[in-house]
Amino acid sequence: MNGIHDLGGMHGFGPVVVEPNEPVFHGAWEGRVLALVSLALARRIANVDAFRHAIERLEPVEYLSAGYYGRWLGALELIVHEWRGRGETLDAGGPGTLRMVTETARFAPGEAVRTRNLQPTGHTRLPGYARGKRGTIARVHAGFVFPDTNAAGRGERPQWVYAVRFDATELFGTGAEPNACVHVDLFESYLEPEPGDV
């Protein structure tokens, strides 16, 4: 979904503020949220993709104002509510997210690709700033559960994941900084072959 969570490339958030000697948790409730989410996912109330999508479904103002563990808290309330609404059925997926993919990888290192201009209303891991862009396969990682379907309870449908290298100017135009690139980890179905050299 084209939500507030998809922050890459946005303007207006000001300087990066570093808190000196920051504690791991700023209050006891933060640690408890982390632990509750970890256990709830391990007990399969939801899978990790559904949890991430629950964070994305928070109201945009809440997303920005709640802080990291505040977002986790809001998302945990959402998945617990939905789990109870489903009659407390558990997610059927396997452990972790790495999966064997029987098909050979479609793309090889060095190959030119273009990301599809996908605009799904559900969960996706194709950032907005990297849609419809030309890049090069930098690494062929492995097969992983496909978040777009898994978040919606439509199955794991594992795919190859690639690190795709994009020149900064391809992503951000002529105002991009010199001599910079961004690698984005992308699922195979986000990509199509790009004829010619990048």
Next chain:
Amino acid sequence: MSDHDHDHDDDHDHSHDGPAQRNALRVEALETLLTDKGLVDSAAIDAIIRLYEQDIGPMNGARVVARAWSDPAYKQRLLENATAAVAEFGFGGPQGERLVAVENGPRVHNVIVCTLCSCYPWPVLGLPPSWYKSPAYRSRVVREPRAVLREMGLALPDSVEIRVWDSSAEVRYLVLPERPAEAAALDEAALAGWVTRDAMIGVGQPRAPHPRGSEGR
């Protein structure tokens, strides 16, 4: 607006209806419900909190980097298969299913982000700091990495290529910084003191250990 601002509620807001107090009550309600359903128990919760407060943090990654600086065969294993290489230390677990180490050099500097949420290599760095999770860092470091690094105290010449890694899937990245020339004579244990969390994210460089207070960054 940022995580950082909000987090201060815990320090400064002692009224009974402040956000931190409200959140604490919401957490308590969830914990009670999930305990009643038999899905969580307080011992398991406390164990997870203890793990991330005490046992898992940047000191883990620092040991990995120090070994890579000291042992060329280990460095090669780390660059070829970081998941297996960090497992040699017993490091692994959540958010570490597939780790990749990216190496800095005289002409290449790597920096890590997750623009879509705040993915981070927990087994080697622990839980991410607030700035890493902030909209400012997540929005800006892909668009203007040099400006962000300069603000954070790391000015790099244009001759150094900046490679940003947006960990948008389940692969988690660790930056292998360059070994500082000043630390040439040190052994592995001493070298680990030079490896900062920020150097392993790519927003800082290794530096001589402070007598105190160097833990944070």
